[in-house]
Amino acid sequence: MRQIKYLQAIREGYAAGMRADKNCFMVGEGIARRGGCFAETVGLYDEFGAQRVIDMPISESGFVGMCAGAAACGSRAIVNIMYMDFTAVAMDQIVNQAAKISYVSGGQFKMPLTIVGAYGICTSAGAHHTQPLYPWFMYTPGIKVVLPATPYDVKGLTAGAIMDDSLVMIFQHRGLFNIKGDVPEEDYFLPLGKAKILREGTHVTVIATSVMLHRALEAAEQLAAENISLEVIDPQTLIPLDEDTIINSVKKTGRLVVADEGYATCGIGAEIITMIQEKVFDYLDAPMQRVHTLSAPSPYAPTLEKALVPDVNSIIRAVKAIL
């Protein structure tokens, strides 16, 4: 199959959604003629025109709210917010407005709005261009949260999110932008709420998100040499969470490690571990482990940045601690 970069797959995901609904439009800063901050929207302006690919002034509250209003009225809307850190500027429109309109209106309005942006603690991008903020949005009822980990996933999940009638936020890790993978040329739409088993195993289940998935797969490879068998699962969407796939795996292995670049406090590790404790505690053979980024703002210096984020060895240590 054709291999393309994650960045190009983002572009194809956008295009698939916009082709599927002619009332779909996209806004952002420098997404039209320039083709996006990361060249992830190149070609969209030419294909869909100035009416549907619209550059905005640097007014995140204004244009996120505009898209929420248009989505309520029935236009499918995409916000390319560049860096997910910038959602903080638009928080009222996301949390108080867009996330609630479907519910408080008693279901009169849908919210086919997708907010897409980059994050990832890497390349000395610093404290304002890196933050793993997805637990903020997991915490808010009414928001679906998606973390695509591969080129195939980012194309299909972006297209699927755009066609979803609820508010979806897609977090794309910048560390993945240049990885290559198999991606079909035709448009396809992946459903939200389905986890993916990337490697089957018997000793320990590792739930790993986004960039951590790749570190977990590397850890599995290294541990296989020691006859330790990991089952590696990417939840892909954190809300809704595919609990069944995770539960079935833990029932089989009896051991769980969650690896995620977010912070531990109120994070995805706490959430999944609690879910397992509540639902299948009796199947566990050992305490569950979580591997997270240390709770500090993202530092600039490469040495400090590296010290903050878990690596392959962090996952291996967590696995060995419960064997």
Place this chain on the structure above:
Amino acid sequence: MESISPAVRTIRKTFMNTDPIKEDDVYPQVKEDFVNSKSVVSNVSDPNIAIPPLTDDQKKRLLRQMLLLRHFELTTQEMTLAGRVPGFCHVYVGEEATAVGVCENLRKDDYIVSTHRGHGHCLAKGADPKILLAELYGKKTGYCGGRGGSMHIFSRELGILGTNGIVGGGLPLVLGGAMHAKLRKTDQVAVCFFGDGAANQGTFHESINIAAIQRLAVLFVCENNLYGTATRVNEATLTKSFADRAGAYGIPGYSVDGNEVLEVYAAAHAAVERARKGNGPTLLECKTYRHYGHYVGEVASYRTKEEVEMWLKRDPIKSYSQRLIHERLMTQDEINALEGKVKDEVAQAERFASESPAPEAKEVLQHVFAD
């Protein structure tokens, strides 16, 4: 950029006084203007857009609508204090001319975005008082099935994109209604009501600027009722008139007497027609006053008795009634009869809301997501 009537000029001068407004500063000239001059309404409008003369029926309807808003809110206030409204609410009493003057220019398929003080906007846009009050009572028969309440009233059918619990929260949303219309090439207009408090939020700047560059069909209606919650407008901004800010965004801005329904109607008419033709947004400031506190039950100790009394004398319903009598369109008896009918309608709404069933607990998780 801004065009104003003599009446408005006087009011503006008065608004900027730090001392309490005195009746003599404002009322005689306003009264004189509205009784004698049709120019009050014409000089706030785009000279290219003719304001159609209102028919007698339309003029009477303006009064009927204002009376509906008034009595709905008086009942809402009474029932809130009586404990029938489970949440808290903010009533629109005193500001009726603004909502009615604007919304009488709108079609059913136009959009409005409203505020925490939004019942009046919804009624003026055509909301059924029964269904609206049922929502305030938290009933299954309400507009949102009891999920929204006073500050989250939505109606897809009427184009009501929500009252709003966040001051300034609705300003970006209104762009969406207009953008939706632009993408589909319809001539729908989107109106955003917001207060003088919201005019100092960042969303005011962002939203008007985006509407301007996108030539969106938006009418921004700033209801300047002199107080952002409890802070007087001249302690919140040195802007003399919010309409003056329009020039900064390259759009027209008008300031009108928000207690004079015909003046509001005329200015809104010009702005709505301008928007419908694809010529972009307008900022309209309507200077008005709420007769009661910020929320039902608030002791509005930050306002002087003299100021409140002066504004009670400038009651938009009283003054418009006098005008209709003066023009021999209605007699006092006819107005009384009309008011009686409106009161009956509100009483029926109250019965409907009271007798309606509550939503069932098992439905609590419905509609968190659209699917």
